[in-house]
Amino acid sequence: MLLPWLVGVVWLCSACGDPPREKKRSGDPDDDAIMLSDNVRLGRDGSGWSAGAAGVTANVIQAHDDTLARFEVEADGLGVFQGMEVWRSNEGPPSLTLRSSLQNAVATFDGTSYGFTGLAAGPAFAESDTLTVEDGATSMTVEAPPPLADPTALLGDPVGLSTPARIPDGTFDLFYVFVLGDDGAPGQDGLMRSIPADSMPLEGGMRVAPLLDDAAVTALESRGITVTAVYVAYYNVEESTAFFPGRGVPVQAGRMFQIDPSDLVP
Secondary structure: OOOOOOOEEEOOOOOOOOOOOOOOOOOOOOOOEEEEEEEEEEEEEOOEEEEOOOEEEEEEEOEOHHHHOOEEEEEOOEEEEEEEOOOOEOOOOOEEEEEOOOOEEEEEEOOOOEEEEOOOOOOOOOOOOEEEEEOOOOEEEEEOOOOOOOHHHOEOOOEOEOOEEEEEOOOOOEEEEEEEEEOOOOOEEEEEEEEEHHHOOEEOOEEEEEOOOHHHHHHHHHOOOEEEEEEEEEEEEEEEOOOOOOOOEEEEEEEEEEEOHHHHOO
16 A cells, blocks of 8 residues: 555555745644654444554655645645645655664655665554664664554544544654545645644643644635545654755654544544
8 A cells, every 4th residue: 555645554454836835934734754653544333443453654755846836834734735746855865774673664765756665564663662764874763652552542532524633641742644635636635734742732641632623624625625534643753954955854753543534424
């Protein structure tokens, strides 16, 4: 399975023409990333939420101007993209190694984007683990956030795209939602939403936020984008200028969940 922005996935079960915007302005969505994450399917039936076996997701990108041109920034941490034909990256190192206790993958630049070899079926991280990124000259390490004790407790009762997510306080740096959709025209459409953990309301020891707020829902509806998939993640993040010139790229270790939007219908 290959996602449009999350360029490497391995499962156990298996506005067009806009000028490029200047990077990075305060509050811009995190469309740059060096990332390794678990990826768990969440589904819902009559008894509530259920969780599938964990897979792995990885990504390396410092968004090229061609990629940025497809984005409009709607609010702090909220960007909508339309007509994305190719998720093009600027060139950094010829290759990068992303390594945990369970994974040892290599991302290689092909002139347009970074593709992965070496991702193994199974999760990205053990319960206590780290992500180490290396390019042959430089190495940096980020601690992976702990997994949820009960992944089915991530989401509350479904209320559509505003369904609340709950993550234990003090376990992560950044809450992230990636929505993939379709506006009926060529190319991929959707949005990215990111919120620092300390900006999320605290309720009973949990950081809580809706998957999408009113601004995000309105941004999709006003463009006629029908949601086809939702990805929710929480990351630990270290900013780094070591691997790409020009601007820093966040190094992210995380736990991700994939949700069918039909399961969010009350």
